[in-house]
Amino acid sequence: MLRPLVLIWRDPALRLAAIALILTGCNAASIAPYQSLLAIRLFGLSDSAYALVLTIASAASVIGAIGIGILADQTMARKKITIAATALGIVGQIIVLLFPSKASFIIAHAVILPVSSATFGQVFALARMASSSYLPEERDGIMAAIRALFALPFIVILPLWSVVFDAGAGLIWIYVELALVNVVLVALILHRWPADGSTMWVDQRSGLSLGKSLREIGHPSVLGRVLLSGAVGSGIAIYMVTLGLTFDEAPGRDIGDVAIFAGLLAGLEVPVMLSMGWLLRYLTRMQAILLGATVHAGFLLAFPVLLPTPAVWFLVVPAAIGAGILLSLPIAYVQDLMGTRAGAGGAMLAVQRVASESIAAALFAVATWVAGYSLAPVLGGITVVLAALALWWLDGRQTARKPGPA
Template identity: 45%
Template sequence: MGSVTFGQVFALARMAATRHPEGERDGIMAVIRALFALPFVVVLPLWALIFAQGAAVTAVFPVGLLMSGGMLLVVLRRWPQDGSTAWEDRPSGLSFRAALAEMGQPRLAARVLALGAVNAAATIYIAIVSLVMVADVGRSVADVALYVGLVAGLEVPFMLALPRLTRGMDRTLLILTGAALYAVHVALLPSLAGSALVWLLVLPAAVGGAITLTVPIAYLQDLLADRPGAGASLMALQRLAGDVVAALCFALGTLLAGYGLVAMLGVVVSITGAGLLWWADRRR
């Protein structure tokens, strides 16, 4: 449900952005994506302080339940009703089967899978960060929360600056660059977890994450530019593909070696996906 709702928020934003010049639309998407990262700046450092005081990790679950209930109330009261918006929302006229067949076209499916592979590195990072920053290397749950909070917090200004700094640049080349930067962070995290140098990794993580989390949104929506809702559905498929790829990397890596191999497999898959995407679109 979270993935579906996440995509539909950007579908609504895409339709609302049609009232603005085309050159500004990527910037609008980047600002909205940055707003999703902003709570990490506040929430995770707060949890770091709470855990440092001895609170149980499971305390996040009842708090999360209360916050989710509040979000549900906001959605029920404020979600735009059909026909009440200031932009045009034309139905596709396709049946459910036809819509699925459209998304299964090789042109779309291959690109969604490639972007899913890119996204797998971020999924692996979230999976292993609490497994490598452990007491055996002098780390604690508070360090994990602080690290993740710093990465997400630094992503926000980079996300906001990205549209202006990269205007006119090829999106697939940007994604490849972002994947390479993020790979530095993921590949070195297991080996540097117990070192003070680990805190330097937040910079390539933030820059690479800002690119790989924002640029694919506009890229996917442009694959079905005349249908924002369907374009947003591709985002959910991308996340699903990324989760599946990350799970396979995790299973294989832990079976053969450990979390270091998991990270390296994620890095290889991510850069390969970004490279294939750039190669596929090199003449577009």
């Protein structure tokens, strides 16, 4: 379990990627559980308006990530491009902080922040290139461990926000933290990211025009698998979208409970992600993804039923097992679809994430129109299982089970 962490710590590029993902995780831990509350409770958006914001944000994120990924592969100016994307995020956060309104929220969360989220994919592109010098069986473990470090801040940040909110602070203070962390991230990239063209690994220009790059990314055999992997992750997205709203509706719950539940879940996800190397000794990657999807779907189906009861706290265990698998293994799966084009591979991670968020937005819209927030996790659970079965049908049926150790 600890070997991937040792490899990451000893490698300067992997260490940078890990620290950058920790900082990115700090921001995700702050905004993800509360974005729906910010939109609906603080800024007064309707459910349908917020679903529309999520949809527009998904489109902006895809366009930005693909454009940035292709540009990075064409120019190899990965450092400058990542700094620019991160700085754009600071602009969006300051706009909401200085001019809090429906308009500023929509502009930031529908356009600016989704485009700036390309930083996430480019950091993973750096990690993938840096891990290319390691043995193939070590790479999945390294990437899963780096993804685990992204989840690590949830353990600390969410309980801190619970204390801050209990002390009377408003949700708007989230944007102060987001901007400050991104300033630190820009400084880190500026001073520690390997200079473009000076790395130990081979980083060649793609040699593909914009049109050819888009056709490659849009090939049905690639895009179809990315969209399915996104559907597998849509359960996690729908959980994040509805967590604050369902807890806020449930008798005896408040936003402090949101932080505690999400923090416990994230804390348990970390050892699950670090155990991916062990799990892959017994299962193929696709079998493990199907297992994770099944377990996470079970959590989603049980969540609205058990939410009003004390038993809901026990659901953090299956939720963490399922999410830990689905947040780590599909990363390497999607990146492998693009071969050696790390920038495009990073862009496809964004497409995968956007597919998850778009599907979650659609499920959220349908659920609120038909029955309310509690239906959304149920629809998410069904979607996750169906998508995982489709991926297994495409890539997993002919792969024999890996034997475990004697």
